Amino acid sequence: MSSNIQSSESLLNTKPEEPKLVTNLRGIKNKIMVMSGKGGVGKSTVSANLAAALADRGYSVGLLDSDIHGPTIPKMFGVENEKPMVNEKGIVPVKVNDNLKIMSIGLLLDSNDSPVVWRGPAKMSAIKQFLEEVDWGVLDYLIIDLPPGTGDEPLSISQLIGNLTGAIVVTTPQDVALTSVRKSLNFAKIIKVPVIGMVENMSGIVCPHCDEKIYVFGSGGVAKAAEDFDVKVLGTLPIETEVAAAGDNGHVHIDIKRDSEWYIGFNKVVDAVEEFVK
Numbered sequence: 674m675s676s677n678i679q680s681s682e683s684l685l686n687t688k689p690e691e692p693k694l695v696t697n698l699r700g701i702k703n704k705i706m707v708m709s710g711k712g713g714v715g716k717s718t719v720s721a722n723l724a725a726a727l728a729d730r731g732y733s734v735g736l737l738d739s740d741i742h743g744p745t746i747p748k749m750f751g752v753e754n755e756k757p758m759v760n761e762k763g764i765v766p767v768k769v770n771d772n773l774k775i776m777s778i779g780l781l782l783d784s785n786d787s788p789v790v791w792r793g794p795a796k797m798s799a800i801k802q803f804l805e806e807v808d809w810g811v812l813d814y815l816i817i818d819l820p821p822g823t824g825d826e827p828l829s830i831s832q833l834i835g836n837l838t839g840a841i842v843v844t845t846p847q848d849v850a851l852t853s854v855r856k857s858l859n860f861a862k863i864i865k866v867p868v869i870g871m872v873e874n875m876s877g878i879v880c881p882h883c884d885e886k887i888y889v890f891g892s893g894g895v896a897k898a899a900e901d902f903d904v905k906v907l908g909t910l911p912i913e914t915e916v917a918a919a920g921d922n923g924h925v926h927i928d929i930k931r932d933s934e935w936y937i938g939f940n941k942v943v944d945a946v947e948e949f950v951k
């Protein structure tokens with residue numbers, strides 16, 4: 674026990690020559706960004722469930738919602754009305770449970786209805802603050818939920834952090850999503866972040882009456898993109914009404930049936946992430 678405490682403390686010791694951001698993130702073993710080519714494909718749902726599942730498995734996890742204009746993570750965990758405290762070490766992330774803490778611009782706004790009307794430099798400075806001034810402490814995983822696309826935020830985060838463990842790319846199977854996901858995969862290559870794999874979300878729906886699978890958005894395109902870019906498909910997750918309801922009710926992860934196709938598929942994603950970081 675005492676050796677654990679010692680090693681945690683030594684991880685957090687400040688070295689005078691080190692940039693503040695490097696010192697602040699030094700206690701974090703694995704930094705994983707979750708990206709998507711286009712909005713609405715389930716990137717935040719995957720980020721939130723991944724963070725919660727890793728926390729359930731006993732890891733100490735931080736979840737950074739870096740979507741400045743559309744932060745949804747606080748609502749997904751039902752903590753949208755909590756405000757982060759500030760202590761001598763910095764801004765204290767909001768605790769969801771003993772193993773999971775989150776930070777989001779949504780937690781700092783006066784009201785959930787307030788829009789963030791900021792141009793690039795203000796957004797960048799907020800993101801820098803999340804990395805430099807949030808007291809993340811010692812973590813096994815920091816999951817970073819990026820805004821969709823390949824713009825300023827993903828670029829700044831990858832450049833600021835520098836040593837990201839890897840990226841997960843979420844997509845739905847229709848052509849419009851796949852066109853932009855190929856851009857995300859190329860983006861990861863350019864910024865030299867290893868792609869842990871792709872998650873195919875909303876991949877068909879099981880008819881509740883006859884159990885037949887209906888491929889609402891088509892099928893086969895994600896496997897093809899994975900083959901073209903030589904990356905793995907970590908999981909293929911169906912449309913599941915419980916998943917949408919759990920996010921809306923602030924009970925992400927908790928309210929999803931353990932024997933559902935979505936949950937079983939998602940566990941394979943979590944297994945693959947654990948395996949990758951090993």
Ligand SMILES: Nc1ncnc2c1ncn2[C@@H]1O[C@H](COP(=O)(O)OP(=O)(O)OP(=O)(O)O)[C@@H](O)[C@H]1O
Nearest residue numbers: 712713714715716717718875911912913916917920
């Ligand atoms: N497999 C699924 N089955 C049913 N609903 C889903 C599934 N995945 C995500 N959703 C729902 O779809 C909506 C969009 O998901 P989410 O917010 O995670 O997307 P996103 O890619 O993060 O969007 P954006 O980046 O534009 O904010 C949410 O209401 C979410 O609950």
